[in-house]
Amino acid sequence: MRSVIGKIHGSTSSFEFEFVVTNSKSVKRGDYIKVWNDKDGWVLGQVSEIIAVENPKLSDIYKVKEVLIAKARVIGKREFGKLKMPTSPFIPGDNVYTAEDNLVAETLGFVEEGVYIGLLGDTCVKVKLNPNTLVQKHVCILAKTGSGKSYTAGVIIEELLERNVPLLIIDPHGEYISMKKPGKIRSNEFGVEPRGYAEKIVVYAPPTSPFIDSADKELSLEGVELTAEELIELSGLKSPTAQALLYQALRNLKNYTIADIIEEVESIRHSGKWTLIGALSKIEKSGLFKQKPTDLRTLLVRGKASLIDLRGIEPAYQSLIVSRVISKLFELRKRGEVEPGMIVVEEAHNFAPEREKTVSSNVLRTVASEGRKFGLGLMVISQRPARVDKNVISQCNTQIILRVTNPNDLNAIKKGIEGITAEMVEEIKRLPTGSAIVVSPELEVPVVVRVRVRKSQHSEATSVLEEEKEAEMVEKTELEEKVEKEPEKKGILRRLFRGRKS
Ligand SMILES: Nc1ncnc2c1ncn2[C@@H]1O[C@H](COP(=O)(O)OP(=O)(O)OP(=O)(O)O)[C@@H](O)[C@H]1O
Ligand SMILES: [Mg+2]
Structure with missing residues (x-):
């Protein structure tokens, strides 16, 4: 006692x-x-x-x-x-x-054999979550840049790989490839041993990727029945005439390839067709679409994580890859042709943005709302919670929130996550790197967790840090504009921005 x-x-x-x-x-x-x-x-x-x-x-x-x-x-x-x-x-x-x-x-409500994510508050109590809830009912990991989102996602991926859960990782910065190698563990407060997952991770890259040589396999898609919206987004086709001609050509086609569309457009008598033909040829030459594409069944396999390395791929192509791969896997899962598993989506604000629509938005919304019925879980990761589709975030039953300071993002968290109190919002602003507030239906009360050390090697996404710096610059510029409009505050704020020209 x-x-x-x-x-x-x-x-x-x-x-x-x-x-x-x-x-x-x-x-x-x-x-x-x-x-x-x-x-x-x-x-x-x-x-x-x-x-x-x-x-x-x-x-x-x-x-x-x-x-x-x-x-x-x-x-x-x-x-x-x-x-x-x-x-x-x-x-x-x-x-x-x-x-x-x-x-x-x-x-x-921690489970003895659960997914070990870290230690509770200042205690030595291991926080272990029920793997079924975690996978089937979706997880989101939200935090400002550099607070430990990808690190934490890596911890959960390690745990799921050890349980042989089939995983698909959408990796825009190639930051999960390092999980093949064991990490360096300095202190053993978390009681884990270093280990790599080389035998479990298969890296895929599109044929046009600058990193194709370091990938394990090529990822190509079936170029059949691409929709007009997809073709317009991929080609960046702005001309209304060319877009109208595209719709006209597609009306006459069934089960078509890009070559079929080009042939159809060539038969149209209109001088505007050449812009369209040029745009379609560019898509055809991208090399992403093949007659013998990757069998997407191989992407969700027991005991393996298929990692799609999207570094160096144009955003429109990234979005199309995500959309096509996930919708196909969802169909296959519904027919029981792949096992239940989880899809990890990094930079979710790009694939399921709140404001504008991308070709991947719909499929992510569908999996978020219907995936659990068919055993397809989502892990959604983002540094800008305010910019992620609310319909996707609100479907995530387990929420892992690391440090967030941006007021818009804090508001989005308050609105999108049930049970978050004003006290917790204050706590979220002050969380040290690697500490998270975890909200889960299994837990009854939200808990603060010191996320455990990684067994495998972690690599940081440097390009994301650059993006965030840019975002901060934009926010500062907006503040400076406000200074111009509010002369009475000019004195103080001018001093704050002394180093920068206004
Ligand atoms: N639980 C942890 N234990 C130890 N170190 C951690 C932990 N979480 C994060 N870190 C450290 O913080 C760094 C940043 O973490 P991470 O790369 O996961 O940030 P992020 O939130 O994904 O950032 P970005 O938005 O730039 O992708 C890591 O390289 C690591 O050094
Ligand atoms: Mg990251």
């Missing part, structure tokens, strides 16, 4: 209470505590705040020099697999103890 850390004080309820701290060294904000309740047994709580008060009477009663009052939120007790709140209030004067690790793990 651990020693007493405080005594319940003042009025209490079954949801919250306050206690006078009698052992100031062993109580911190966020600590898990337990209290005995005659009707319910041990009940778990968490310290939400500690305040120092001047109260000579309390100081005398509890023999403490400095009176610290801790506010505690009652979490409850687990009974028959469900979290229950106590039925009666706690008694003032009762002892408060530090909760043992196993009581915390059991009450919060």
